[in-house]
Amino acid sequence: MxxxxxxxxxxxxxxxxxxxxxxxxxxxxLSTALYFIVFGxxxxxxMGDIDGTSYGAFIIxxxxxxxxxxxxxxxxxxxxxxxxxxxxxxxxxxAPVSWLEVVIGYVGAAASKSxxxxxxxxxxxxxxxxxxxxxxxxxFGFLVLTSVTFSLFGFIIGLWADDFxxxxxxxxxxxxxxxxxxxxxxxxxMLPPFWQKVTLFNPVVYLISGFRWSxxxxxxxxxxxxxxxxxxxxxICLAIVWWIxxxxxxxxx
Amino acid sequence: MAVVxxxxxxxxxxxxxxxxxxxxxxxxxxxxxxxxxxxLEIRRGEILALLGPNGAGKTTLISIICGIxxxxxxxISADGHxxxxxxxxxxxxxxxxxxxxxxxxxxxxxxxxxxxxxxxxKAANPEYLEKILRDLSLWDKRNNKIMTLSxxxxxxxMIAKALAHEPKVLFLDEPSAGVDVELRHDMWQMVRxxxxxxxxxxxxxxxxxxxxxMADRIxxxxxxxxxxxxxxxxxxxxxxxxxxxxxxxxxxxEIPPGLAGLPLELSADGATLVYTFDTQSEETGIAGLLRRxxxxxxxxxxxxSSESSLEEIFVSLVHKPRGDxx
Numbered sequence: 001m002x003x004x005x006x007x008x009x010x011x012x013x014x015x016x017x018x019x020x021x022x023x024x025x026x027x028x029x030l031s032t033a034l035y036f037i038v039f040g041x042x043x044x045x046x047m048g049d050i051d052g053t054s055y056g057a058f059i060i061x062x063x064x065x066x067x068x069x070x071x072x073x074x075x076x077x078x079x080x081x082x083x084x085x086x087x088x089x090x091x092x093x094x095a096p097v098s099w100l101e102v103v104i105g106y107v108g109a110a111a112s113k114s115x116x117x118x119x120x121x122x123x124x125x126x127x128x129x130x131x132x133x134x135x136x137x138x139x140f141g142f143l144v145l146t147s148v149t150f151s152l153f154g155f156i157i158g159l160w161a162d163d164f165x166x167x168x169x170x171x172x173x174x175x176x177x178x179x180x181x182x183x184x185x186x187x188x189x190m191l192p193p194f195w196q197k198v199t200l201f202n203p204v205v206y207l208i209s210g211f212r213w214s215x216x217x218x219x220x221x222x223x224x225x226x227x228x229x230x231x232x233x234x235x236i237c238l239a240i241v242w243w244i245x246x247x248x249x250x251x252x253x
Numbered sequence: 254m255a256v257v258x259x260x261x262x263x264x265x266x267x268x269x270x271x272x273x274x275x276x277x278x279x280x281x282x283x284x285x286x287x288x289x290x291x292x293l294e295i296r297r298g299e300i301l302a303l304l305g306p307n308g309a310g311k312t313t314l315i316s317i318i319c320g321i322x323x324x325x326x327x328x329i330s331a332d333g334h335x336x337x338x339x340x341x342x343x344x345x346x347x348x349x350x351x352x353x354x355x356x357x358x359x360x361x362x363x364x365x366x367x368x369x370x371x372x373x374x375k376a377a378n379p380e381y382l383e384k385i386l387r388d389l390s391l392w393d394k395r396n397n398k399i400m401t402l403s404x405x406x407x408x409x410x411m412i413a414k415a416l417a418h419e420p421k422v423l424f425l426d427e428p429s430a431g432v433d434v435e436l437r438h439d440m441w442q443m444v445r446x447x448x449x450x451x452x453x454x455x456x457x458x459x460x461x462x463x464x465x466x467m468a469d470r471i472x473x474x475x476x477x478x479x480x481x482x483x484x485x486x487x488x489x490x491x492x493x494x495x496x497x498x499x500x501x502x503x504x505x506x507e508i509p510p511g512l513a514g515l516p517l518e519l520s521a522d523g524a525t526l527v528y529t530f531d532t533q534s535e536e537t538g539i540a541g542l543l544r545r546x547x548x549x550x551x552x553x554x555x556x557x558s559s560e561s562s563l564e565e566i567f568v569s570l571v572h573k574p575r576g577d578x579x
Contacts, residue, residue: 004373005372005374008367008371091355092372093320095344095374097374098341252321253281
C-alpha cells in the first residue's frame with residue numbers, strides 16, 4: 001500500500017481546510033449557532049417537550065446532521081473536482097496509487113473535517129441549550145460513519161460534476177430538503193400516518209433517528225435499522241467509486 | 254484502474270529499452286483513431302524527441318504511457334513493468350511534465366513538491382527537494398504561492414514536481430511552449446544535466462531547433478503513425494540534401510537544353526542556379542557540373558553550399574506519401 005501517497009493527499013486536503021478556515025469550519029458553526037439561538041433558546045423555550053426531551057436538546061442531533069451532510073458532500077466533492085477543473089488531476093492519474101488509496105486520502109480528509117465540525121457544533125450547542133449524551137460511543141461512531149458515508153457520496157458527485165453548478169445541485173436540491181423533511185426539527189411520530197410511511201423512504205430519517213438515539217435513547221426507527229441502512233449506503237458508494245476508477249468514467253478518456 | 258485490451262507482446266523488449274511500446278492504438282469514442290499500432294523502444298539514458306504536427310498523436314502516446322489515457326490496444330512496459338498489470342512499479346519510474354501549466358495556485362512551491370514526492374510513494378527527503386529547487390533556480394521562491402510566479406517559473410515548478418520522486422524516465426510534453434529564449438536555453442542545459450545523471454528523457458516539441466540541439470534520436474509521428482525513429486545524425490545524413498547555389502555573372506532566361514539532365518533549378522529572376530545533390534552518394538557531381546557550365550559559357554561570380562535542416566527533413570517527411578519515405 002502506498003502509505004506516503006495516502007498521507008500526501010490527506011495532508012494536502014487538510015491544508016486546504018485550514019487555508020479556508022472561515023468557509024469550512026467557522027461559517028457552518030456560526031449558522032448552526034444561529035439555529036440554536038432561534039429554534040433552541042428563543043422559540044424552543046415556548047415549545048413543549050418532544051418524547052420527554054426539551055425542544056432545544058431535541059433538535060441538536062438533527063442540526064448536527066444538517067451541517068454534517070452538507071459539509072461532508074461539499075468538502076469531498078470540491079476536493080476531487082478542483083484538480084479536475086484545474087487540470088492537476090494528471091498527477092493523481094499518473095501516480096502509483098490505487099483507487100482505494102485515493103479514496104482514503106480524499107474521503108478521509110473530508111470526513112475528518114466533518115467530524116471536527118460536528119464536535120464543534122456540539123460544543124457550541126452547550127452555550128445555548130442543556131443536553132445529555134446517553135451513548136457517547138455510539139454518538140461518535142454515528143458521527144464518523146455519517147461523515148465517511150456522505151464524504152464518499154460527495155466524492156462521487158465531484159467525480160461526476162463537470163461544472164460548478166453540478167457540485168451544488170445535489171446538496172442544495174436533494175440533501176437539504178431531505179434533511180429538513182427527515183426529522184431534524186420534529187419527530188416523525190408527529191406526522192399523520194400516511195406521511196409517516198412516506199417519510200420512511202427518506203434515507204436521512206435513519207441517520208437523524210440513529211444519531212438522536214445516541215443522545216436521548218429514543219428513536220423513530222430502531223438503531224440497528226439506522227446503522228444497517230447507513231452502512232448499506234456506504235457500501236453502494238464504495239462500489240460506485242470502484243467502478244468509476246476501474247472504467248475511467250469522467251477521469252480517463 | 255486502466256484497462257487495456259492487451260495483445261500478446263510481439264517482440265521482446267530490447268535489453269537496453271527502458272520503455273517498450275508494442276502495438277499501441279487509441280480510438281476515441283467518436284471513432285477517431287488517434288494512434289495506429291505504435292511500436293517504439295525508448296533506450297535507457299537517451300534523449301528522444303518526438304516530432305509531429307498538431308494533432309499527430311504525440312500527447313496521446315505520452316498520456317497512455319503515463320496512465321492518463323487508456324489505450325485501445327497494445328501493451329507498454331516501463332523499466333520492465335507492465336503499465337496496467339504492474340502499474341505501481343511502472344508509474345514510480347516515470348515523471349511527466351504536461352504541456353499545459355496545471356498547478357495548484359494556492360500552494361507554495363515547496364509544499365507542492367512534497368505532495369508530488371509523497372504521492373509517488375517516496376518518503377520525505379528535504380535535501381533532495383532542495384537540490385531540485387536550487388538546480389531549477391526556484392529555491393528563493395520555495396515559500397511563494399505558485400499563483401504569484403511567472404509563466405516560466407510555473408513551468409519550472411512543474412518540472413520540479415515531475416522530478417520530485419526521482420524518476421528514471423522523464424516525459425516533457427512541449428517543454429518550450431510559451432517559454433522565452435533564455436529560459437529555453439536554461440531548460441536545455443537542465444535536460445542535458447538530467448541525462449548525464451542517467452535519466453531517460455522523451456520530449457515532444459514543435460521547435461525543431463530543440464530536437465536538433467538536444468536529441469539523440471528523433472521520432473516522427475504523423476496522423477497517428479510513427480513514421481520513423483532514427484538516430485539524429487543518421488537521419489540527417491540519410492534524408493538530408495545538400496544544395497550548391499551559383500550566383501551567375503549574367504542572368505539566364507532558361508536552363509540550356511544541354512544541361513537538361515542535371516538536377517538544376519533556375520531562380521525566377523534568372524540570376525542563380527541551384528544544384529541539389531545527395532549527401533550519401535559517393536559522387537556529388539560538382540566537378541562535372543562546373544565543367545559542363547564552362548562548356549556552355551556560363552560564368553558565375555559566387556557559389557555557396559548548404560545542407561538541409563532537420564526542419565526541412567521533417568516537413569518533407571510529413572508531407573510525403575508513406576511509400577516514398579526513406
